[in-house]
Amino acid sequence: MDDLKRPTLDSDFTCDMAFNKITKWAQKNSLWLLAYGTGCGAIELSPTMTSRYDWSRLGIRGSATPRQADLLLITGYLSTKTLKRVIRSYEQMQDPKYVIGFGSCTINGGMYYDSYNTIKQLDLYIPVDVYINGCMPRPEAVLSGLAYLKDKIGDKKADGWIKYKQNFEWYRENQKKILKSFNGDNMPDKYNW
Amino acid sequence: MNVLRTIALILSLGFLSSILFYKIRELRNLSIIASLSVALGFVIKFFGIYTGIKRAFSYKDLFYFKFDAFSNFFVVLILGVGLLAILASWNYMKEKKGETFFYVFFMLTILGMVGLVYSRDMLSFFIGWEVMTMGSFLVILQSNEKDRFKFALRYFIISLIGAYSLLWSMFIIYNKVHSFKFSAFNSSVFTKGELTTLLITISIGFLIKAAIMPFHTWASGAYSRSPLTFTAFFSGAMSKMGIYGLFIFLYGSIGLSAIYKTGYNEFFQTSYFQYTLVWLGVITAFLGTLRAILSEDIRVMLAYSSVGQLGYMLIGIGLGSTLGLTATLFHVVTHGLFKTSLFIVVAAIIHRTGKTKFHELGGLINNMPIAFIATLISIITLAGIPPLGGFATKWLLYEAMIEKRMFFATAITMLASIGAFLYAYRLIQNLFLGQRKLEHDDVKPAPLTMQIAMLIPALGMVFLGFFPNLLIKYTNLFIELINIDFFKLGVKVTDTAFTNSYGYWNAFYLGSAVVIIFIVSTIYYNLQRRAKIYKIGQLDIYTAGEYVTRETPLNYSFNFYGFIFDSLKPAIKYSVTNFITRISKEFIALSDFVRRIYTGNGQHYAIFTMIFTIITLIYFLS
């Protein structure tokens, strides 16, 4: 396995991240997440949003379409087929946007380490701001992950979307390695990155 | 030489040149357009002049024409819409089958209509009426539709019934009054029963031409199967002839007092006859709208929309008050404008794509931007949304109905106009917005002449939205002219505000407010400097992550209001068209039965003859 060169940020990233205090506060306290259950972890979200844990008190809300969403939750294992849809959904989201990798499958493949169609590292394909580990993480862990993301946004460290913009070729190269159909010219219209 | 003769001469020259040069396209079209525009200019120049014997024309007391502002109002509409339609036909009819005779019959129709509008006696009115019907029937036959014969024949036969009904009442009047002149009518020589019959027969004649339910069965077929530029004229100007006829016969000739003689209701302050007319109008407006909502063919939808819109005009006629008649005349203009524009847009689309169903089209906004703008303005007017011209009609009509205390009718009419919003949205959504079909990628914009023809009415609608008072000033003039002064109630028009006893509305202030708010919102909207707006392709839409291609059908356009259809399914199967179709089937079956008498056997015929002779003998001898 060759050593991977992880993407880095260019110097002009501060320009992109230059939100003032109010907008930063608003972004921190209003996270709409894309309700797209990619794996078994989606079942953990039901208790997190209903009366026991109630994430709406943190300003978190589900949104049906990626156009309005700020946060993409990758809930558990991601098969190559789903990855294709996730990439499209991620690219349809509007900047700034964040990704949370959920469970050990997104970190290192988890119990699917030898599966022929489950990806092993999520951050090769889309930039991940926060990983929540566990198999599956309990709602408490999810909430703590979300709180961590909020802090990161507040500290201007949730910069995955800029990374994706600046290192787009690198991410595309990785995506193409497993999604063969990205190689041809049958990609649909250009996206809004 | 008086004005009327000059106009007659100019239009006849146009007609003659359409016959003479019927093979030479440019010469023929130019001469027709020249003759129409010169006549139009002439009418507009002398528009205000309506008195003085010099302007009238008569022959042996039989034919009597008069050049007055009321007729001019309709003539301007006829010539204007006719000019636009012929302009649009230049490209639309180009190298189509039936192009050569199309113009001849079109000019014949216009000639007949101008004649009937200027006529002030029943005989010449009827001649003009028949020339119009004949001309339009012949034009329908020039289209390229396969089933045009069936619908043209239906139109012709139903029109014939109306014409006979009209002719019959004219002769009854002549029998009593001994004059065909409109002004010579004298209600005192008629009994109450005779007057009622007369009113019913006359209105049947005109309601058929205006396609009011239940006489509308010809409309959807004839409107949709004509060459579509002619339909613009058909619906935009010709259908108003029924309204004009009702106007001139009911209020210009017979008179309101004679109508009240047939039975007057104290509560509604109107006669039973007028009350019936209002309800016919309401039902037409509502059911026409409902049918338009549920149609899948663009032409059929516009045809039913015309039926519904004519209902509004009938309501105004039926009310018979100044406000009601003003509403009708205003709607004659706005409907003329937006229906002309819409039909020409649809003609352009069908000309370019060859598709007539909603679900076969979509996403043409980038191909036909001018047509899109014209449609947008037209549908805003159609739905009666302020600040464009359509709202004035609605406001005047509702106030007129409320003034007459017809509240139930008002409620249903308002619902019908909400329904108009539904089908109007479909017109713009399924034709111009949404996903473009693969085969329509290189559809060219509408031909230049059609673009001109669809934009001029649109400008008119915008203008009427801000200054409806200018038109109202004229319509008040005509209503005075045809001797309706029994109503003190009416719309008071100060500079730009409309006021009557029930409500008020200020068109210009409202329109300006909307414009100002729009400008302020736009500025506010573009304040954000850092934000960038990206224009993305049609395929980049939310599809739950799925990758779509151009082949994927992504337009929701078939059975658009299926919910309404499902909800009203039990009621929809009862329609006048079905009823008449069933009657015609029964009639064919009966004829088939009767036909069996003719067996072809000579001896049978001999027996029939003998039986007939014996019965006749018995009858006469006893």
Add this chain to the structure above:
Amino acid sequence: MSTDSMYRLLVTIAVILGSIIYGFFINSLARRITARVQNRMGPPLKQPFIDVIKLYSKRTFVTHGIMQTLGPILMLTGIISTLILIPYGKGYLTLYSSNGDLITILYIMTFGQLAMALAVGQAGNPYGTIGVARGLTRMFGYELPLILALISLIALNHSADVNVIIANQHGGIANWNAFRHPFVGITALLAMLGMMSYQPFDNASAPAEVASGPITEFGGKFMAIMMTTNAMFVVAKLALLVDLFFGGASNIFILALKIFLLYLYPLFVGLVFPRFAMEDTFLFFWKWPTLIGFIGLAIAIF
């Protein structure tokens, strides 16, 4: 510009801003009440403001064409035009209501909806178009009882002037139209359920059924403007209903209170009933509310 029209303009701007803030406020209060009914905490009261600021601070806005860009602006135009025609009290608070009567208000309300529908059409998302078709069908449904109620009011007051209708309700709760003419009041309240597009009749946006309906393709600034206009529209509709049926208001605080109390009614109905199917929605309005409306109108006329 005279001082009088200057004051009127200033009051108008204040009312527009106030309606945004108040619309957001009652929206978040409603969300909190919903949460309490479901035994949750609910979002903080400032949540809608945070959401809107966040949506404005988004860095990308995507559009499919000119109508999608123009749509939200036109929508804002339509709603503000509606707002300024509704009286909110006496004196300057009548705003510009002398430029249009009830019929004008009813028609200009559709301006914003048409703009929204056009923007959705240009976005080209089938979910959005289905949402619009559903919304228009629902509108065709609830407009019948609503029109019947409004026509009854016009018949009873011999005027389509909102100010006159308010003045006629002067003198105590018993004189309010909703109580003096119970059939008319019931019709209007039933039609209002459809008008507010709250739970049993929220089939246009229908979360999770047709993505998010008309707003599927809208994000960032577009969505922010739509949220703002929705807040304003809710206030406008409720203020109109309060003016017509609940005696208007002598000052702005009573109006705010009445608006909030009226807003609770569709909210609680929505908490009890699940979403109706589209056909049922349409037929619901054309059945009982319409019948009651006809009875009310008949009583009003005869």
Add this chain to the structure above:
Amino acid sequence: MGFSKLTETKVLLKQYFKDIISIEEGGEQRLIIDLQSKDITSMINHLKDFMDFKHLSMISCVDWPEENKFEIVYILTSYSKNIVLMLKTKIDRKNPKLQSIMSLWPQAVTYEIELNEMFGVFFEGNDRMGEEFILEDWDDIPPMRRDFDSLEYANKNFKFRDERKDKKIIREFISEHYDEWRKK
């Protein structure tokens, strides 16, 4: 009391199909029938039309690389007889071909294209054969075959995360300290 329905079916099938390799009871209300591949279509036809096995529960496949065979298993159910039937047939692994039963049960299409994708069995007469179903852009041998090495494929195609810098094996670390943590 006569024969149970199970026995009755067994006898009837034995009479009707002389070529059945074996027929045995695989538990309560369950018959396992071994057939030759040429008989399978006519057998299923007969079962559906005359013996009331109206329900196709599933179609499955077992790989036997030792015998160089694929074993296709059809599971049918009869609600009136309350019997589950497993029809097994072995086909050649080199050239796996079978007749589609799409005309009998339209839902069989899905099972068949899945088997085609996962094992490479070709069903003749299925018009959606060869369509991408679950695996998109697959370029290796069908993954459910036993000679396909999943781990090797994963190693080749996916990048694994590097191990921890302190080389600690977390699982062992936890099991070592588990008891002492519990006491806390």
